[in-house]
Amino acid sequence: MADELDLNSLNDEELVGQMHDDLYDGLKDEIEQAVHILLGRGWQPYDVLTQALVEGMRVVGEDFRDGILFVPEVLLAANAMKAGMAILRPLLAETGAPKIGKMVIGTVKGDIHDIGKNLVAMMMEGAGFEVINIGINNAVENFLAAIAEHQPDIIGMSALLTTTMPYMKVVIDTLKEKGMRNDFIVLVGGAPLNEAFANAIGADAYCRDAAVAVETAKNLMARRQGSVQERARA
Amino acid sequence: MPDAEIPPVGRRGAGRAARRAARLAPVAASVPFITRRIPLYAVLNDEGLALIEHNADTVLEEVGIDFKGDAEALALWREAGAGIDGERVHIPRGLCRSIIAAHAPAHYTQHARNPARSVVIGDDHTVFAPAYGPPFVHDLDHGRRYGTIEDFRNFVRLAYLSPWLHHSGGTVCEPVDLPVNKRHLDMVYSHMRYSDKPFMGSVTAPERAADTVAMAEILFGADWIDPATGRPRTAVTSLINANSPLVWDATMLGALKTYARANQANLITPFILAGAMAPVTAVGACTVTLAEAMAGIAFTQLVSPGAPVILGSFCSSISMKSGAPTFGTPEPSLVLFVMAALARRLGVPFRSGGALCAAKIPDAQAAYESAMTMLPACLAGTNFILHTAGWLEGGLAMGYEKFVMDADQAGMLQTLLNGVDLSPGGQAMDAIREVGPGRHFLGCAHTQAHFATAFHTSSLANNNSFEQWEAEGRQDMAQRANAQWKRMLRDYEPPPIDPATDDALLDFIARRKAAFPDSNV
Numbered sequence: 001m002a003d004e005l006d007l008n009s010l011n012d013e014e015l016v017g018q019m020h021d022d023l024y025d026g027l028k029d030e031i032e033q034a035v036h037i038l039l040g041r042g043w044q045p046y047d048v049l050t051q052a053l054v055e056g057m058r059v060v061g062e063d064f065r066d067g068i069l070f071v072p073e074v075l076l077a078a079n080a081m082k083a084g085m086a087i088l089r090p091l092l093a094e095t096g097a098p099k100i101g102k103m104v105i106g107t108v109k110g111d112i113h114d115i116g117k118n119l120v121a122m123m124m125e126g127a128g129f130e131v132i133n134i135g136i137n138n139a140v141e142n143f144l145a146a147i148a149e150h151q152p153d154i155i156g157m158s159a160l161l162t163t164t165m166p167y168m169k170v171v172i173d174t175l176k177e178k179g180m181r182n183d184f185i186v187l188v189g190g191a192p193l194n195e196a197f198a199n200a201i202g203a204d205a206y207c208r209d210a211a212v213a214v215e216t217a218k219n220l221m222a223r224r225q226g227s228v229q230e231r232a233r234a
Numbered sequence: 235m236p237d238a239e240i241p242p243v244g245r246r247g248a249g250r251a252a253r254r255a256a257r258l259a260p261v262a263a264s265v266p267f268i269t270r271r272i273p274l275y276a277v278l279n280d281e282g283l284a285l286i287e288h289n290a291d292t293v294l295e296e297v298g299i300d301f302k303g304d305a306e307a308l309a310l311w312r313e314a315g316a317g318i319d320g321e322r323v324h325i326p327r328g329l330c331r332s333i334i335a336a337h338a339p340a341h342y343t344q345h346a347r348n349p350a351r352s353v354v355i356g357d358d359h360t361v362f363a364p365a366y367g368p369p370f371v372h373d374l375d376h377g378r379r380y381g382t383i384e385d386f387r388n389f390v391r392l393a394y395l396s397p398w399l400h401h402s403g404g405t406v407c408e409p410v411d412l413p414v415n416k417r418h419l420d421m422v423y424s425h426m427r428y429s430d431k432p433f434m435g436s437v438t439a440p441e442r443a444a445d446t447v448a449m450a451e452i453l454f455g456a457d458w459i460d461p462a463t464g465r466p467r468t469a470v471t472s473l474i475n476a477n478s479p480l481v482w483d484a485t486m487l488g489a490l491k492t493y494a495r496a497n498q499a500n501l502i503t504p505f506i507l508a509g510a511m512a513p514v515t516a517v518g519a520c521t522v523t524l525a526e527a528m529a530g531i532a533f534t535q536l537v538s539p540g541a542p543v544i545l546g547s548f549c550s551s552i553s554m555k556s557g558a559p560t561f562g563t564p565e566p567s568l569v570l571f572v573m574a575a576l577a578r579r580l581g582v583p584f585r586s587g588g589a590l591c592a593a594k595i596p597d598a599q600a601a602y603e604s605a606m607t608m609l610p611a612c613l614a615g616t617n618f619i620l621h622t623a624g625w626l627e628g629g630l631a632m633g634y635e636k637f638v639m640d641a642d643q644a645g646m647l648q649t650l651l652n653g654v655d656l657s658p659g660g661q662a663m664d665a666i667r668e669v670g671p672g673r674h675f676l677g678c679a680h681t682q683a684h685f686a687t688a689f690h691t692s693s694l695a696n697n698n699s700f701e702q703w704e705a706e707g708r709q710d711m712a713q714r715a716n717a718q719w720k721r722m723l724r725d726y727e728p729p730p731i732d733p734a735t736d737d738a739l740l741d742f743i744a745r746r747k748a749a750f751p752d753s754n755v
């Protein structure tokens with residue numbers, strides 16, 4: 001435990017290393033404290049984010065993938081990450097740093113399966129995304145309301161029943177009707193889906209698990225921001 | 235089958251042709267359901283069971299359980315004496331048990347359209363039913379793909395043909411090629427037309443449950459009402475899952491009420507992935523299961539006193555390293571034994587088990603994991619074993635080869651449950667006297683009388699010499715199973731049905747389909 005350790009006594013490099021360990025160990029209070037210390041020492045919020053938090057969670061993600069870490073441990077790590085992000089997010093917005101991204105995620109109408117969706121939400125938060133989890137049994141109106149309120153970059157839909165999978169298309173078609181479809185990255189998931197289905201309904205990607213969801217979200221965000229920057233330059 | 239008739243094999247038999255025909259024909263369904271003649275296996279004593287009962291009552295009283303989106307349910311509970319806080323129902327200690335003791339039957343007959351195939355669910359009986367729910371199907375030739383109505387019919391046909399499956403099941407696979415709001419009509423019809431075994435109904439919406447009941451009424455015609463009770467006969471058993479932890483939702487409650495009011499059976503099942511939907515310990519999972527099940531079962535009796543009901547328990551663990559459900563692990567087997575004992579103390583039939591596995595193909599993992607659940611389910615005295623045949627990939631796929639492999643195993647388990655024959659024939663003293671020391675038993679009168687049925691013979695296992703197996707193409711179990719299911723489907727003939735009944739069913743379906751537009755939502 002880090003009880004005895006005074007984080008202030010560490011130099012920058014030691015502190016960042018310690019933060020990687022503290023994220024790994026899911027120590028939320030310590031992460032919050034360390035974020036404040038780095039900011040106090042004049043660090044750019046974006047550097048705190050990338051060098052301390054994202055890098056630490058990269059290691060967590062790797063060890064989750066390799067079967068070393070257990071889900072409850074990753075949950076704690078993600079919560080610590082989320083706490084650090086909560087401090088950085090307003091500062092990042094002020095400094096115009098590249099966005100990691102915001103996601104609205106929910107299980108679609110008629111469906112109450114949420115274990116997988118919650119795992120995805122947890123891993124996305126762990127990767128620094130801001131996640132608005134709108135729960136289960138969501139009609140298209142709920143997605144629209146969440147979009148209006150939170151202005152997300154990514155919309156995530158989960159369905160575990162063949163009887164509710166088609167509802168994902170209802171949501172996507174509604175976005176199209178409203179001319180909003182291209183404003184968002186749409187990710188879909190759930191065990192009975194496959195890639196062909198995701199293509200058929202017009203989603204951007206199907207993700208077979210939470211780790212793939214994070215990878216895909218990062219890639220698509222990078223591509224999107226690239227094209228946004230390109231457009232700005234043109 | 236200790237009391238089966240043994241056909242004579244005397245010299246005045248009909249010679250080769252007759253015997254070949256008899257031996258190669260598929261074995262006829264031996265019994266409509268199993269009556270267990272071996273003792274129960276218990277993992278907890280009365281004190282342990284009483285502790286879990288106490289804790290479950292504490293959960294219901296103190297934590298409470300949600301009945302969501304159903305004002306009528308809340309009213310019924312209030313009237314029964316429960317405390318209502320929003321949608322949360324706090325049920326006083328002992329209330330569920332007393333409602334259940336007063337009204338819920340300890341066993342019931344689920345009628346089949348062929349009366350010889352009706353099953354008794356409860357007491358010391360066991361009924362095997364196929365797997366339920368998979369959106370995908372799998373076979374060696376085509377791999378994994380979404381299920382269609384033709385796959386659905388095929389699995390109904392295979393279950394009909396299997397002498398070891400007593401029940402046609404429900405959603406044997408999901409016919410993804412049909413519109414969501416109408417596919418239940420074709421599913422229920424398939425069970426009625428392509429099999430004459432009992433089956434399960436639709437639960438995905440109350441009106442789909444009502445369609446199921448209406449079709450059962452047409453199917454049973456004049457036999458629908460039991461003159462002894464003035465109520466409909468129980469012809470459908472349907473799967474009602476809790477949304478664990480501690481939630482009953484409007485969809486399931488709607489189907490439950492529809493069936494209970496029509497005197498049809500509800501299979502009340504908390505389906506728990508321990509670690510995610512209940513604590514990680516066996517006792518914790520049992521406590522949540524019992525609390526949810528008691529609340530669900532008592533609710534059926536508030537809706538319709540005396541309506542048949544089963545206590546179901548589906549518990550699996552999850553991989554704590556990925557969240558993926560795991561099957562055939564030992565902890566859920568312990569839960570199964572405990573829940574079976576708790577259901578007996580509650581006085582209601584028990585459902586659990588199945589040939590559960592996480593394997594993607596019919597391989598060694600599939601076989602080991604399946605056996606790890608089927609054997610405990612049988613030894614625990616489980617009355618209704620859903621998912622006995624076909625289950626792959628945690629319920630995501632229904633396997634053709636896996637189906638016939640599992641059915642073959644079910645035959646073995648039936649023999650195990652039949653127990654030990656202590657009759658004079660079973661004692662075989664005449665054989666021991668006749669043969670005496672130092673000779674063999676193959677020719678003695680007793681063996682001549684019993685050889686054909688003495689040992690359960692697998693229709694799939696290969697016991698030949700290495701050389702013969704090699705000469706026959708080195709086929710593994712799955713390849714042999716592939717040949718078997720194809721042969722079964724090729725030779726399948728539907729059971730006869732009264733054409734007027736069939737027309738009435740088809741007419742009902744046509745009218746229902748015309749009544750509202752197709753929809754996939």
Ligand code: B12
Nearest residue numbers: 112113114116156158161162189190191210367475628629
């Ligand atoms: C647990 C479970 C339940 C629980 C759900 C509890 C809960 N709080 O979620 C309960 C018991 C309530 C339940 C109920 C029912 N269930 Co259910 N259930 C399952 C089961 C066994 C596991 C699902 C699960 O949690 N997996 C673990 C998680 C970690 O995996 P996952 O969900 O696939 O998620 C991962 C990926 O898919 C992906 N992902 C998921 N969502 C998203 C979203 C995005 C945006 C992205 C990027 C990625 C992503 O990442 C996740 C993490 O790695 C599945 C079978 C199976 N093996 O999948 C059946 C299953 C899905 N259920 C099924 C059925 C039929 C039902 C019921 C209709 C049964 C009934 N008669 O009552 C009801 C329906 C209730 C309803 N209205 O929704 C069928 C569905 C098949 C079909 N025909 O469509 C299945 C396949 C089982 C079966 N054979 O019957 N069920």
